[in-house]
Amino acid sequence: MPIVYLLLALVLSSFCAHAQTAAPDFFAFVLLGEGSDGQPVPMVRSVAERTTACPMLRTSAGGATIPMTARRRPPGGHFDEVTVCEARYPVAEAASVVLGNRRIDLPKVSLDTPRRVVLIGDSGCRGPAKDKPQECDGDGFAKVWPFGVLSDEEADKRPDLIVHVGDYNYRGTERGLVLPPSLTGYAAPLNVNVYDTGDLDDEDIASLPIGAAYWSQNIEGSPNPDKWSNWRDDFFRPGAKLLVAAPWLMSRGNHELCSRGGPGWFYLLDAGSTLLGPGHWQVECPPQLPPDWRPGAWPKPPAQPFAGLPFPTHTSAAFRLKLGRLNIIAVDSANAADAVLFNLDTYISQYRDVARMLAEDPTPTWVVTHRPIWAVVKRDKGGPIGLSPYGFINETQREAIDRVFGRGLPPHVTAVIAGHMHRFQAIGFEGPRPPHLAVGTGGMELSHVQPPPSPENPRAAIRVEGLDRSPAWVVGLRDFAAMIVRPVEDGTWTSVLYGTEGETLAICDSRWPGPGHKRSVCELQ
Template sequence: MLKKHSLLCCLIAAVVALSACRTAPSNPSATSSAAVDANAANQIQAAFVVLGEQGQAQARVITSASACPALTQDGVTSAMSIRALPATIAQRKTLSSPTDSKPSDFPVLTCEATLKTGVKVASVAGKTLAVPKAVPLKILVVGDTGCRMKLADNYFQSCYDSDKWAFGTVAKSAATFAPDLVIHVGDYQYRENPCPAGNAACADSPWGFGWDTWKADFFDPAAPLLSAAPWVLARGNHESCARAGQGWWRFMDPRSLQTGRDCNVEANDMTGDYSDPYAVPLGAGAQLIVFDSAKTASKPVAKTDPVYAIYAAQFKQVDRLAEQAPFSIFLEHHPILGFAPEKAKNSNVEVKSGNAALQSILQDSHPQRLFAPNVQLLLAGHVHLFEAITFETDHPMQIVSGNGGSSPDVDLPTQLSPQATPFSGAKVAHFNSTSESGFMTMERASVTATDWVMKSYDRNGKLMTTCTISRGKQACN
């Protein structure tokens, strides 16, 4: 019996020893899940957060995958919804001739999901998203950022030269400022027509209004800023339906994408080119009011024009939104109280006043000031300069941040004539302008303050101008 018992013990010991030598079996599902996540991350072309009505945050993902990645918020994972499927949109009428236009190809999936209020950490496929702060203390402003390629103007910017197209440098410099919020004042995509043969400055550049152009003109160079903070996006005239409006609705606008408001069919442009204003709270008594001026003209609008009725109703909405906060910042693309340079035939620079179309509608409700009293700052772009304008009269300060990298306009005179005014009755106190590419910041003194310090910087982050708004008083140096 002792021998049998010894033999049995030896067999058991051998089995145990062999088991110890074997590698522990892997978890196939865990390995598969990790591989799926890594693959999903590699297929993501852009992931960012955009703020919409009443500050509601939307996570957006543009991916070459066939399905949307999962969104994780504070450890809880949920599915993202499809905003737009891959598609090639039939060629439609554009501002260019048919021979210089083409169908818009979008071989990417656009996904979206609402971020819950107060979320602390959010990510998609392991990529961290910038979540909103209740009271952003540092806001960064940039605009008019794309590389211009336009046959009608015979202007083809050097898209591969960072000295001549500075948006990539601007975005990298601006991201180092660690903003809590980024504002873009409009005009993201400028490569409308093909680069002429033999032009090395833009050779082989994508063109038209499809994904490849959006990627080259905005999403690739903007990547450092897209990951730095949530965005508030204004729509520019380059995002009208006859231009890059299809991409605007697929990728950028915070509201839902609707058939007929997607700029795919010209017959629906009166719907696709106009959208209602909305407010984005900034906390501590301040807010942004975002206005869609994509189709704004430069001449006064006749009251019989259907556009007059659309804008008049929207400006009434602006008045109601302004009642929500004592300090409102009106954000849109066309400078209402700014200036624009225009070269005369004698090579002198003429100074053009503010946008007459929007003024003609605003003054019917507010003949002198144009805006309700709570609107104290106007942010715009369109003119490819930085401008800071304060007034001796009761008018909101106008900031133009249109120097984000696209082809610069000629400089305005350093000294305006005493008669120069952007609007009849608006007396300029201070005027400052530059064509140097760059960006600007808006900073609060504390989480409870509605006083702001605004600073403009060149592309490398060198300070150019400082302005303040404190207790309704405006000042710049």
């Protein structure tokens, strides 16, 4: 045998042996949900490949062993290689998840006011997509896709709470889909746009595929269904160190819609669980095709799935975490249209629930929502336009809040925290509206700063008129980053935005904006 073939055979043999012996992935984390009694409930989740057995939860103080129970896999077989299990997690006591000879140590959880809160969002990587592909390799997930770097850095800052503002899975959630004749029964492949209600911060291609039809990646027989390997590579592997650093509040993004990464979201990360008490359960996405549509024998064109019928989506109810002198209300805004009014009744109902929570408890409160309530985008990407040189999003949430609250959110809402825009934007209002932070800088390819900074002083805040009928001062950055927020007992807070080298990019203080102050909530460094 020629030497070159012998070497090639040895290399391939070594590679195959490594692939066969590589340990299956195993992750664990603590997430917070609201129990039936209104109190926060810590839950531990384990995520293990190539096993059907659940781990045990072992407490550190008494050494008690608590069995974990399996969550229900999404149908279709695309998550069959991974088992997700859960149990209630102790308060004020560290614990470990043990699976065979493997062990993951988890943090001590406090339900007091958190002192250091990590904000991160839009952390996935697009990969070799048709539109604007993104490189997802590099030494330790280096700067081409920095989520792993940010994950390690923020874990080292010893947070008490981690808030992810949504969009975990990009490489598995493309905008378009080519459906083969074997699926449709048609003579030629069918190109469709996957359902979403707006992704309008992308500077090159605006996406608003709302129409009479509902197209989903997760229809039976889809060539690109949601699957475990994308979740593993986009979130769990690069975020492994941060996963065990502190308990998590997970917010759902539009990439986790049922038409996109929804099956994985509800299996892996959503807080819905029977562990929260009566009236709670694990949520699943509805079937993504009408019941009479069969693979290979679809109704002939121009038939369109769910035309004239309710779309098979799910919006989770808002929930509240009471953590000492800080409340956090999480709003599922995945299905709120960015620049037009769509699903408005759903969000009026959501914000009525928020209003009830705020009325019954005057504790300082943050509202966390993936899609910004107030954000400045390019003129042709948002609405209403009017005479403003800018566009604004999110129109559905803004209208819902106007109808529910009238004069605006009450003063004990001290921050609105969001992502969705792949950049940092901080807004301080001159009128009585809470500061607004968008921190969608966790790893996805960045978009340009809006409004454009002044050439003479790029760090200066820009005054924007007409942002929800109130003058606002806006600063922004196009940098990969995460934020550490420090709440104070009186309801105020300060924060620092850190870059991938640990450098300070912005400092913020909730006391800076307000009537007559004429400044944003953050200053760029």
